[in-house]
Amino acid sequence: MSIKAFELVPAIERLKLMSDKAKTQIECIDVCGKNLYIGTNDCFVVHYILEERPTQAGRMAFHNEKQGHKYLALKKPIDQLRAASALNRILVLCDHTLTMLNMLDLEPVMSGAKVKGVTYFCLNDNPVRGNPFSVEVCVALKKKQIQLYTITEDRIIHVKDVSIPEQAIRIGIDGHFICAALASQYCMVNFETGQLQDLFPYDSESTKPVVKRISKEEFLLSGPSALGMFVTSEGISQRPPMQLSDNLLGVSYVHPYIVSLNDEFITVHSILDQQQKQAIPFQGGANIGDFDGRVFISSAKEIYALVPVAWEKQVQALLADKRVQEALDLAKNANHAGLSKDKFLKIYRRFQQQAAFIEFSQQNFDEAKELFKGGKVDVRELLSLYPGLMPSSSNFTRSIPVLHEIADVNNLCKDNEEMKKDYKKFLRNYLEEIRGTKDGHGFKQVIDTVLLKLYAEINWPELIPLIAVDTGCDLKESVEWLEKYERYHALGLLFKYHGENDKAMQIWSRLVNGEIKDELFPGLEFVVEFLSNINDPELVWKYVDWALEKDQELSVKIFTERPSNEPPTERFRPETVIDYLHRFPKAVIAYLEYLIFQKKLEKEKYHTHLAVLYLDSVLQLMKNNNVKKEHLDNARSKLRHMLQLSNMYRVQLILGKVKEQDMHAECAILYGKLEEHDKAMKILVHKLKDYVAAENYCFVNSQGKDSTYRKRLFHILLGVYLDPSNERKDLLVTPAVELLNRNVTEFDTAKVLQLLPENWSVQLVKQFLSQTVRKSMNFHRTIRIERMMSRGENLWVKEASIQMQKSPIQMNDDKMCAVCNRAFSDPTFVRYPNGIITHVHCAKNKHVCPVTGKLFSICSKNS
Amino acid sequence: MTTSSADKRKADLKVIILGDFAVGKTSLICRYIEGKFRPHETTIGAAFFLKQWGPYNVAVWDTAGDEKYTGLQSFYCRNAGAAILAFDLNHESSFESLWARFLPLLDNANEDCLKVVVGTKLDLLQPGSREVTQEEARRFSREINNNIDLKKLDREPYFETSSKTGQSVTEMFEFIYQYCLPLSEHEKKSAVETKRTSAFNTSTVDLNKPAVSSPKRTNCCSR
Structure with missing residues (x-):
């Protein structure tokens, strides 16, 4: 999987300086800002100024200008060069000696400070000491030792020696940790503690050791079998190794890429997934280095820069290859320097959106859904891919530049109907999920209309709730669509939701009539319920006729189940309704029942009407011979119930009719209503021979009256x-x-005895007699007790009265009425039990003392 | 996917799997992480997977069985809190390698490293093809764990698994986690929850994560 992460751009083509000496070759390079230094194999240090100059085509190009050069007169190659801009120096390793040159004029420092016996050195990019005017340098010596120095402008100060078991070939340093490649293995040394940790062995024959500091406390080493091994200062690995190329010469790191160089290729690996991303053929490469995030590569004679392709472009390229995950990972992890969070997020969102459409086009619906949400894709962007679904009221145009190259879903699916279904299913799920959430904010109408269309197409049961509850569907378009797919019930609901009840009723009446069909339609009950609940008498009266003709008993609910909070209107007055219902006997009965039993209206007219209707229906049944007995019984019991319960109807009227038909039970009830109990009971006993009913009659008719x-x-x-x-x-x-x-308590014994025939034996009525005797004895004794107690109480009261009256009260002129404080002129006065004396007319209440408010009770002993 | 987004986080437990070439180490891990069985290329060097276990991150390191990487394996064993020693139930030689080649590598692992012996390819077992008996494998698993108190385990650290059918795979990993990073019942439940949702994590941007910038750039003037 390749991607163009870098472009190889020539920096310095042929070394102009050395044109006269064909043998001169680049040994090492270093770049610091605009300064580029070259160390040659014949002991020259050359200084160039290198400037980036974008060409008109927008590509990067370099302009170079030689500043000067210095011959070190050692006739040995320059092994290493490092600029230390803070000191204005370059460190040069040549002939195992580390020296310093001035950065600009390349003259050696005056002090002549140097370190001898050095095989390799490196700078500490994560210095331990915070002095900005010094540089920490770590050197590998020819002997089994590593040394640490602090270098200032003109001095090299020895800090520490670290002994190691073998000579170090390559070293890297970060903080306190030195990672060293020894002759046969790598090790990690903490120079503060001197602790040395073996890492892993390598074969020095086949592998050129590489120690590259990647980040804080992490190094990349070249391991056996060309594995790039990541090692932290703790001596462990936190990333899997990556397979680098054989004959590795060096590596560089520009986040998130590891660039490695061998004699044939420049290879780019991503540190994110350890996979190779790019390979650039490059013959004769010698050095690679990253300087301030810029990678330079040199062959023997030339220097090239690896200019990173902007990460946005790389992501775009990955997306173009449909490598979505890789692209998004890169976008997330790329160097976002110079971008504010908001800006980055904006860019990232756009990539997510593009990614979403790629996943979408590949039917990776789960991923697509997450990306659509994450990328906050305008839902219309997605809808516009589905031909015909986009509401025509929407004047949406796809965003420019385009997010995708999908013409529409039909185009994606070719003729695969299953796939089309999947796409629609995806859209349905997606819309359902975002409906009502912030993702769908502002697009309610669009979303609802499209959902309606999707549901209508497949007759999805969710269609009804969608329409009935808080719908944002566009009316006109939805109507067309629902008609097209014959979702008539939904259509009716939609009209209803939009307040067009008349249109809704038209649809529903057609559904009931069977002119059109929709399996979701619940039937006439639904229509009746609807009519009973709408506050629109015009509409109700318009359809009530039709509904009653369909089903009287059901449709009468239109009148009987009006909403309880509906204000009474002229249009639904009972008289009007009854008059209207005249044609529909069953409906009238139901309506009257509603008025009488539910509304408890006490109008003689209704009651009589209902009774007559009941009676009529009974009579009708009686006329018809082959009616089942149950039906008749049912009808009669209804009638009786009515006759018994109500007191409002005109008894005589009913009675006349009932008598004609020998309806004895009814007669009995009616006589009862007329208080002609004798007649009623004669019927019950003689005609019906229903003695239980007769007894019952006594109870029922005496209800609410006294026991006599x-x-x-x-x-x-x-x-x-x-x-x-x-x-x-x-x-x-x-x-x-x-x-x-049984009912002995209810009889007057004396009268009963008179009634009893003479020939009856005592045995027959023994139970009655003994109970009666017992009862009257009991009664007699109870009365006596009561009498005695009353007498006692009487004595009591008398005594109290005497007590109160026995002391004399002297009245004279000084005595004043306690209420009005005036003298007594009449001989009569009032004395309260507590001694308060008032005028007769001042004693308003003889139980309450007018002065103290004390209550006096007649029977109270203490008063 | 897992590695790219999560490698910056430090793992709370390192689990390493060791075993002979082609005993099915990578398949075992993939069965556990991805929940499916698929053929794998030879692992180069090592591979790495990150797994959520309740509040913890577990790093599962897959190593290459090939002998040429032996030098690296001991490096990768460093700091391992648990090791899976895998062998093929149908090949006795792979069982012997555990003792001969791989056990010494674990000297680099933590002192209290739990060593779980795992027989693989249970599904390939035919009557008579078994070359390693349960008893000897069990005995081996007890012997090599004498560094830890076996009584703390609710069973012997020996499993027979099949990556093809998934038999005992998850149990084995959770046995390790439960020993090294014990979770309460409640946490376990939520661990299962995260398992389900983790698939979506990578598609969101973590705004709290500091923008990654090149470390070189910041150090420019200290040179």
Whole structure:
């Protein structure tokens, strides 16, 4: 997987200086700001000024100008060069000696400070001491030792020696830690404590050791089999190794890339995923170095710069290759220097958006969904990919520059219908998720309209809730769409939501009539409920006829189940409704039942009307011979219930009709209403022979009246049982005896005894008699007790009265009324039990003392 | 994906897997991390996976079984809190290698390093093809863990797994975590939750994370 992370740009083509000497070769380089230093194999140090000059085409180019050169007169190659700009010096390693030159004129320092026997040196980029005018340098010596120096402008100050088991070939330093490549292994040395930790062995035959400081306390080493090994100062690895190329000459690091050089290639690896990203063929490479984040590479004669391609471009390139994850990782981890968080976020969002559409086009829906959300993609951008779904009211145009190259979903799917379905399913899920969240903010109408379209297409059950509750659907467009897919019930709901009840009713009435079909439509009940709940009499009256013709009993609910908070209107006055309902007998009954039993309206007219209607329906059933008994019974019990419960109807009217038909039970009730209990009970006993009902009758008709009334009723009943004029009175002995024996408390014994036929044995009524005797004894004794107690109480009161009156009260002119404080002129006065004396007319309440407010009770002993 | 976003965080536990070439170390880890079985290329050097365990980060290091990397393996064993010693149940030689080649490497690991012996490729086991008995593997697992108190474990540190079917794989890893980073029941539950959501983590930008800038640039004037 490749990406163009860097561009190779020539910095200094041929060394002009050495044109006369063909043998001269670049040995080492260093770049510091605009200064570029070259150390040659024939002991020259050459100084160039290098300036970046972008060409008109926007590419980077370099302009170089030679400043000067210095021959060190050692006839040995310059092994290493490092500029120390803080000191205005360059450190030069040549012939195992470390010396210093002035950075600008390349003259040796006056002090002549130097270190001998050095094989390699490095600067501490993470210095331990904070002096900005000194540089910490670590050197590897020919002997088994590493030395630390602090270098100032003209002095090299020895700090520390560290002994190591073998000679160090390469070293790197960070803080207190020196990572050293020894002859056969790498080790990590803490120069403060002298602690040495072996890392891992390498084969010095096949591997050129490399120690590259990557970041704080982390180094990259070249391991066996060309593995680039990451090591922290703790001696462990926190990243997996990366496979670098063989014959590695050196590595550089520009976040997030590791650039490595061998004799044929420049190779770029990402430190993020350890994968190779780019390879640039480069023959004869010798040195590689990163200087202030710029990578330079030299061959024997030429110097090149590796100019990083802007990370935005790299991300764009990755996205173009549809390498989404890589692109986003890079975007997140790239060097965002010079970008504020907001700016970066803006750029990153755009990449996320592009990525989202890439994942989308590859049907990676989960990833796409997250990216759509994360990238805050304008939902219309996505919708515009679905032909026909975008609301026509939206004048959306895709953002420019384009986020994707997708024409539309149909184009993506070619003719694959399954895939199209998947895409629509994705859109549905996505919209459902963002609906009502901040992601969907501001697009409610668009989202709802599109969802409606999607639901309508597949007849999804969510369609109904979508429309019925807080919908933002665009009416006109939704109507067209719903009609197209024949989602009529939803259409009705939509009209209803938008207050177009008439249109809604048109749809629903057609649905009920079966002219159009929709399986989601719940049926007539729904329409009735709707009509009963809308506050629009015009509409109700318009459709009520139709509804009643469909189903009277159901449709009457339009009137009976009006919302409780609906103010009473002229249009729904009971009289009006009843008049109207005249054609629909069942509906009338239901409506009257509602008025009487639920609303508890006490109008004779309604009650009589209902009773008559009940009666009519019973009569109708009776006429018809082949009606099931249950039906008839049902109808009659309804009638009886009504007759019994209500007191408002015109009894005579009903009675007349009932009598004609020999409806005895009803007759009995009606006689009861007329207080003609004798007649009623005769019917019950003789005609119906229902003795339980007869007894019941006594209870029911005496309800709410005093006990003597009930007694009277029972006596009437008994009289009916024992009527001597009755021919078949023997049959009634049993119920009579039972009645006596059970309801004994309700009878006046003396009257009963008169009634009883002479031929009855005492045995027959023994139970009644004994209970009666017991009862009257009890009654007699209770009365006596009461009488005695009353007498006692009377004595008590008398005594109290005597007590109070026994002391004389002297009245004279000095005595004043306690209330009005005037003298007494009449001989009458009032004395309260507590001695307060007032005029008769001043004693307003004889139980309350007018002065102290004390209460006096007549029976209270203490008063 | 896991490595790129998470490598900056320090791991609370390092688990290393060792074992002979082609015993299925990478497959074992992939079965655990990705939940699926797929063929793998030979691991080069080592590979690295980060896993959430409750509040902890666990670094799982996969090593290359190839003998040429032996020198590196001992380096990668450094600071390991737990080691998985994997062998192929169908090859006795791979079991012997554990003792001969890999056990000495663990000298670099933590002193109290838990060593779990894992037999792989259980699904390939035919009647008669087993070359390592359960008893000897169990005995081996007890012997090599004499540095720790075995009574603290609720079972012997020996598992027989199949990366193809996933048998015992998750149990084995969670056995290790539960020993090294014990979680309460409640935390365990939420650990399962994060397992589910972690897939989305990488698609968001962490605004609290400091912008990564080149470390070289800042040091310019101290040269």
